[in-house]
Amino acid sequence: MTQPLLSARNIHLTYSTTTGLIRKKNVATTKAVDGVSFDIYPGETVGLVGGSGSGKSTLARIITRLIEPDSGEVWFDGELITEISPDRMRLYRRDIQVVFQDPLHSLNPRRTIGESIARPLLNFSTPKKVALAKARELMEVVGLNPDSVSRYPHEFSGGQCQRIAIARALALEPRLLILDEPVSALDVSVQAQILNLLKELQKRFGIAFLFVSHDLGIVRYMCDRTLVMYRGQIMESGMSDDIHDLPGHPFTRNFIDTILTMDGGARWLEVASRIEDVEGTQMTTEGCVFQAACTHAMPQCRVTTPELRSVDDSRSVACHLYNEETGFSPSDLNSKYQGE
Numbered sequence: 001m002t003q004p005l006l007s008a009r010n011i012h013l014t015y016s017t018t019t020g021l022i023r024k025k026n027v028a029t030t031k032a033v034d035g036v037s038f039d040i041y042p043g044e045t046v047g048l049v050g051g052s053g054s055g056k057s058t059l060a061r062i063i064t065r066l067i068e069p070d071s072g073e074v075w076f077d078g079e080l081i082t083e084i085s086p087d088r089m090r091l092y093r094r095d096i097q098v099v100f101q102d103p104l105h106s107l108n109p110r111r112t113i114g115e116s117i118a119r120p121l122l123n124f125s126t127p128k129k130v131a132l133a134k135a136r137e138l139m140e141v142v143g144l145n146p147d148s149v150s151r152y153p154h155e156f157s158g159g160q161c162q163r164i165a166i167a168r169a170l171a172l173e174p175r176l177l178i179l180d181e182p183v184s185a186l187d188v189s190v191q192a193q194i195l196n197l198l199k200e201l202q203k204r205f206g207i208a209f210l211f212v213s214h215d216l217g218i219v220r221y222m223c224d225r226t227l228v229m230y231r232g233q234i235m236e237s238g239m240s241d242d243i244h245d246l247p248g249h250p251f252t253r254n255f256i257d258t259i260l261t262m263d264g265g266a267r268w269l270e271v272a273s274r275i276e277d278v279e280g281t282q283m284t285t286e287g288c289v290f291q292a293a294c295t296h297a298m299p300q301c302r303v304t305t306p307e308l309r310s311v312d313d314s315r316s317v318a319c320h321l322y323n324e325e326t327g328f329s330p331s332d333l334n335s336k337y338q339g340e
């Protein structure tokens with residue numbers, strides 16, 4: 001059986017808000033990531049989807065150790081990387097690369113794009129001539145003219161800058177690429193080009209992707225499996241098509257139902273902030289994090305946090321509606337909505 005390339009186990013991270021300049025006083029704590037576990041297998045694309053404040057980008061940064069969790073484990077290729085030294089972690093940075101949302105700001109404006117793409121190789125002691133030759137090669141791979149190697153980022157469009165950022169991420173031949181909202185800052189017309197480029201690159205190099213997005217439509221297009229996050233927890237995980245066609249968690253169902261469709265349903269837009277507005281003043285510390293906005297909430301939901309449990313061959317859902325006695329299924333949830 002194939003072993004996961006990356007395993008995250010029971011990741012927790014809490015942020016505290018303080019007041020006072022000298023004597024700091026905690027006024028609030030927010031669970032940014034609350035007990036999240038998941039696996040990524042070699043060569044697959046896993047989508048991490050949720051609204052703003054759901055914890056998806058924080059989780060992605062924890063995996064790369066750009067942020068340290070309060071507790072939990074991240075395993076990569078059989079090694080517990082949350083406990084290794086920064087020197088040893090440096091080696092793993094070859095294998096795990098990140099592409100950020102804002103392509104222009106992720107590039108150093110004072111470096112030519114050739115220098116930017118070559119930088120990761122230079123950091124690992126590759127001779128400059130070899131690194132710059134590789135940069136030219138990578139520019140071709142991502143669909144840019146290698147003769148532009150001496151130009152600067154401001155001379156390129158947003159889509160071209162994202163191609164440069166992708167080329168830089170590929171320089172060290174990673175095995176896992178974390179794509180944090182890689183197209184959300186781009187024009188819709190350019191988004192499809194970048195998504196198709198990523199698909200081609202994955203096919204060619206066999207890299208696993210963790211694709212972070214607020215857009216379920218894009219996640220469905222890109223990802224084999226999807227994890228739906230809300231308030232730092234995974235609400236539902238499963239095959240992307242299943243979650244899109246037959247959501248299993250009331251949050252996912254709401255996420256879809258309240259989304260405006262621009263072209264008759266083919267594209268989904270995120271309006272999860274509406275859901276968050278409902279809950280914004282009703283932070284709950286016990287029970288289900290979605291209880292204040294859930295039309296199915298039961299007394300049990302106020303006191304017990306539902307665990308993510310398997311509800312069919314490939315799907316897990318964190319919701320008390322599902323239990324062995326009732327045999328509740330995603331179809332039951334969706335027929336309830338159709339009947340309303």
Ligand code: SF4
Pocket residue numbers: 249250251288289290291292294295296297298301306318319320321
């Ligand atoms: Fe709704 Fe209860 Fe399920 Fe939470 S656990 S989503 S409140 S039914």
